[in-house]
Amino acid sequence: MKAYMDMSRDELLAQKAALEEEFKTEEAKGLSLNMARGKPGASQLAISMPMLDAINSGSDMKTLLGNDTRNYGDWDGIGECRQLLADMMEVKKANVIVCGNSSLNIMYDTVVRSMVKGVNGSVPWCRLDKVKFLCPVPGYDRHFKITELFGIEMIPIPMGQDGPDMDLVEKYVSTDDAVKGIWCVPKYSNPTGITYSDEVVRRFARLKPKAEDFRIFWDNAYCIHHIYDDIHDNILNILEECEKAGNPNMVYIFASTSKISFPGSGVSAIATSLENMEYIRKFMTTQIIGHDKINQLRHARFFKNIDGLNAHMKKHADLLRPKFEAVLQVLDSELSGLGIGSWMKPRGGYFISFEAMPGCAKAIVEKCAKLGLVLTGAGATYPYGKDPQDSNIRIAPSFPTPEEMLEATKMFVLCVKIVSIEKILNK
């Protein structure tokens, strides 16, 4: 393939004319496809349906310890569900609080609590002139929305192949006491799909924060969300590493079963040090008498243990893999060598991150919309929705079928090509 940059103006114009013909044909199809969010597809929802039979009117509703899940109690979650999520998060049960249906909600609560009442007794962040969070980019838009809502200044940190730029992270954290947190998706990262290396995790654990109330928000959303059977990424246990490094309270780990059982009807958890848990307890027991323990029991009974969870995730992988492969196949065959974009080949998670030529992402997303193809808004993966390069596009292949993904990606590359040529021609 000849790179577009190496083509003459006439060659580009000829290409463009042909592509625009193609575009008209596609436009006429009047397609409607949504690849905006990491929504599980219908086939994925189907494999969790048997879970709805795990509890019925004839069930014994008691936990292994004999507590009635139908009544108040067990504010930190029922034992068997704490164990299940501890195993999933690779931490000890004693460090886990199982909450409601949303780990995002736990993160929000954690930020809000720190705003109003501080962190384990520190000055409430709302009383400080300035609070800053480090935001590895591209990253998860919903993380950034939380910090934006509360007026926390967000500092973008570039992501590499093995995690965030740790030189930069260390510099900010050790010198600026306004830096109170960092958002991380350490495994099968949203959206780049990379997994933090052992060295990166260790550098996180060994941070020497200027602010005593600095915390790592470790959103392990895709901890067991592999795409392949044989290649699984692994990360070091950050909680243990922090302990070893003398920073036992520096990390909050979050996870949920939203993309294991049902989005919105799963269970979520936070794992952290006993000291942090004690502080959280004071707030959580004022906020709520207890979370939905029947749903916790439903999850514990259905999945049984970590082996059950992993077997279930294999089914998800089998359903997701063809979708990811459809996207990657079209990107490879249609864009390789053109020099107008690069992309990651993730081994897990929910996204494929596409880097277009600078200044093209918005235009590509808009052009796709004209074909009925809805992508995550360009810029969403950056704080304040502003991608300084206007180059990153997050592709979420989970919701459509593999056939639809194939079709959709063909349209996507068509738009990438047209917009890129226009960009080169207008230089």
Add this chain to the structure above:
Amino acid sequence: MKAYMDMSRDELLAQKAALEEEFKTEEAKGLSLNMARGKPGASQLAISMPMLDAINSGSDMKTLLGNDTRNYGDWDGIGECRQLLADMMEVKKANVIVCGNSSLNIMYDTVVRSMVKGVNGSVPWCRLDKVKFLCPVPGYDRHFKITELFGIEMIPIPMGQDGPDMDLVEKYVSTDDAVKGIWCVPKYSNPTGITYSDEVVRRFARLKPKAEDFRIFWDNAYCIHHIYDDIHDNILNILEECEKAGNPNMVYIFASTSKISFPGSGVSAIATSLENMEYIRKFMTTQIIGHDKINQLRHARFFKNIDGLNAHMKKHADLLRPKFEAVLQVLDSELSGLGIGSWMKPRGGYFISFEAMPGCAKAIVEKCAKLGLVLTGAGATYPYGKDPQDSNIRIAPSFPTPEEMLEATKMFVLCVKIVSIEKILNK
């Protein structure tokens, strides 16, 4: 019966000696009964078990509007559940957001949001020197815990037979702009069981708050929680009354099915003006993608409509009534005329409020504990856990069986008698 106050010292000593014999006999029984919290009893949990069959692996999981409850979406709740809870709360569906399993959590979130970001654009409460809440007393301890946690000053307002002392409420609200809220349980109040009169509701709606960000926290926890079939209390619709009075945004109404379906596994809701909802939306959609819609569907399918809800509540009433009657029968037969206590006869809700002689509540609760009878801590029904008269005791008859309640109340009156005599003797 001769009132204790009218007895001679000798008569009292003789009584006391007899009662203490009785106490020893009871103590030897080694009973263990918990009347501390408004926990539904086992028989009540049983009647909701069929709800767990309302959704199973063969169910159509779509809402009436065709949305898949198993996936992300519908942040404000599924339509049929919003309608169900709107009918229960006697408001319009458009004014209802259905949330997770806990109305306490919505209240907490509402207070926290106001602390960090203000109310519909007002100055955040955390930036103010002083924030105050009015607290009708005796009241619900968990309300008071929320305001205490955030350093909000609580001002007790005496409760009468038809609601809080409205002269006092009006005075505070109209003259002090630090007064930002009031906690109310307007129907079958916790713990007194009284229901606010129409006049009280109208006076609430017509308040002229000095603070534009003053809000009424209207916790309609027991809206359909009648004890009798034929006598139902009613309250005026506060949302409508506020609209009429030109205060459309002044009230947040909270409710849940915690004591209808399952405590901790029900659904909760907030009802308020469209303008307030719009402000809440900004926060809630940052906090969470959506609440547990499968559980919402489960509730909507099981109860079907308000008639289904009411029929279900009749079953609860049939189970609760004998327990309340057991308590009232013993109180009436054992304490009438003794002048050492008074109590309410509620027509709904979960509690019987007992007023002991001043200075006796703590001692009574402690004495009951020696018999294995756990009551709500004395003082809990007052802000900061401090009952200035040390006289109020909240009796929660729902959890034990009627037979146990009879037994427990006998022990309770025994302790009331002994402590009261000691009080009189020591004067």
